[in-house]
Amino acid sequence: MARPKQERAVRTKQLILHAAAEVFDECGYAGTSITRILERAGSTQGAMYFHFKSKEDLARAVIVNQAEGLKLPKDPAGLQQLVDITLHLAHELQRNVLLRAGVRLAVEQEESGLNEYSVYEWWIGQFRRELDVARERGELLPEVDEAEFAGVLVASFTGTQVMSQVATRRTDLPERIASLWRYLLPGLAPGEVRERLVVGVERGETPV
Missing domain, CATH: 1.10.357.10 (Tetracycline Repressor, domain 2)
Known part of the structure; x- marks a missing residue:
């Protein structure tokens, strides 16, 4: 049972992260609220605060994970x-x-x-x-x-x-x-x- 819960938690975290990215992209940091992010993600405050401590923490995660999913070369070639x-x-x-x-x-x-x-x-x-x-x-x-x-x-x-x-x-x-x-x-x-x-x-x- 632990694995499905872990997989669900990972999916929820990614859902919130990408919803936050969409809202930050549209509104900037000052114009973004936790409420708007949760509405976009279809998630709850409890789920968000389980993964991210604050809007600041969520913004930092978006910054740090910005290259996630990019298909960059594994090996340098010049x-x-x-x-x-x-x-x-x-x-x-x-x-x-x-x-x-x-x-x-x-x-x-x-x-x-x-x-x-x-x-x-x-x-x-x-x-x-x-x-x-x-x-x-x-x-x-x-x-x-x-x-x-x-x-x-x-x-x-x-x-x-x-x-x-x-x-x-x-x-x-x-x-x-x-x-x-x-x-x-x-x-x-x-x-x-x-x-x-x-x-x-x-x-x-x-x-x-």
């Missing part, structure tokens, strides 16, 4: 894969509500006072893996610092998606990320490497 990942994320932000809400809450943390930086560190780590392989393959300029550039890329992607959200509700985000790479790559990779890289919005339409 610069082309890094480009493809960012383009894929641009498309995912258009259709993946958990990712979108997690990104929104991470950017708007002054509203909630969460001060949750770990998700940025996680993305920096993901990008750094690709850059380390790129270095091994001779795809980077000698002066490039892999750790530093990984942070620059996360910051650049974050700012670009914010501008895209304000301007077009992210409908032009893949194009903006492709444009970002066209300006970043000359300071990152030698000419012969850039010539064989493909930077186009179609690269991100399917899982990498």
